[in-house]
Amino acid sequence: MRLIGKxxxxxxxxxxxxxxxxxxxxxxxxxPVPAEKSVVYIYRPYKVLGSAAAPMVTCxxxxxxxxxxxxxxxxxxxxxVTCTAATEAKTEYKFDARPGEQYFIKxxxxxxxxxxxxxxxxxxxxxxxxxxxxxxx
Numbered sequence: 001m002r003l004i005g006k007x008x009x010x011x012x013x014x015x016x017x018x019x020x021x022x023x024x025x026x027x028x029x030x031x032p033v034p035a036e037k038s039v040v041y042i043y044r045p046y047k048v049l050g051s052a053a054a055p056m057v058t059c060x061x062x063x064x065x066x067x068x069x070x071x072x073x074x075x076x077x078x079x080x081v082t083c084t085a086a087t088e089a090k091t092e093y094k095f096d097a098r099p100g101e102q103y104f105i106k107x108x109x110x111x112x113x114x115x116x117x118x119x120x121x122x123x124x125x126x127x128x129x130x131x132x133x134x135x136x137x
Contacts, residue, residue, distance in 0.1 A: 023070035025131035030102075030124075031073050038078065038097040043071035043127045044107040051109045059083035059105060060097075064133050066107050071130040083115045093117070 033039045042059050046069030054067045060081045062074045076097045083093040083105055093115035097103060104123030106116045118126070 023067050023131040023133060025070070025133060028071060028127050028130055028132070031075075033100055033102050034075060035100050036078075037075045037099060039073055039102045040076050040081065040097065040105065041071055041073045041103065041123070041127060042066060042083070042105045042107060043123070043130050044068055044109070045126050045130065047110065053109050055109065056086035057083065057107060058086070066133065069130055070133040071127055072133045085114055091115070 031039050040060060040062075042057060042062075042064065044066050051068070054065050057064055057066045060074065060076045060083075062072065064072045066072070078097055078099045081095055081097050081103075085091050085107075091114045093105070095103065095117055102120065104118040104120060104127065106118045106123065106126065107114060108116065
């Protein structure tokens, strides 16, 4: 019995250490969407075996260093929005923002497709474990 207890404690400590990795910041809280603008969330879910690279991401008029486990939200005027990463040549994602809408852009540096416009229901589950990024360029 003692051996099982020790193994359980060791496994629990490893889980706590792994869960503590990623961005230190405020937990995700949805922003109210103004009627005349849209809200864009850029997020990068934390992966235990994912890349630690933190590329500079420009989306719309905002540029941020996106770390694993982080998110950033900003208000956007209606019209075309382009997202790019400074470290990735030829990586560009475009979409049209409409007033009163919210958009979730998932960043995945480990896949061939860096940016994905996500369904709000799926994204709200993924982003809830992310922390707000604070390094804005």
